[in-house]
Amino acid sequence: MSRLPKPFAEGFNLGREAHFNNAKIVFSRACSxxxxxxxxxxxxxxxxxxxxxxxxxxxxxEDLIDPVVTFANSPESYMQYVDQHPEQSIKMGVTF
Structure with a gap:
């Protein structure tokens, strides 16, 4: 008689399964x-x-650092491009 494993409980569980079946999470950052x-x-x-x-x-x-803003405008630009709308830029540059 084969015994079926008990189904996982719904929700986030760090019990036995998490300790024995460790997932390998790969990030795009090579320096993590x-x-x-x-x-x-x-x-x-x-x-x-x-x-x-x-x-x-x-x-x-060439297009990685965009927009490039002045130091005087950096607080407002940071709020716009980093805090409120990060999808609008990859990296924001600041000129001094």
Whole structure:
């Protein structure tokens, strides 16, 4: 006679299942701590590799920092682009 496992309870549960079936969550940030690829990929190696890719033209970051605002307008711009409407920019730059 086969015994079927008991169905999971609804909702967020950090019981037995969470301790034995650990999910591996992968983020797009290569430098998250703890770095799961360390020591093969140290923070220094990540930075050097990214810089090399950028300097050799493999990465185009022309539109990455947009908008670029003046220091005087930075508080209002931060509120708009970071707090209220983050979908309107990837990274906000500030000129001094």
């Amino acid at each position: 701590e703890p770095n799961p690829d360390y020591p093969r990929w140290s923070r220094k190696r990540i930075e050097e590799t990214c810089w090399e890719l950028l300097m050799n033209g493999y990465l185009n970051c």
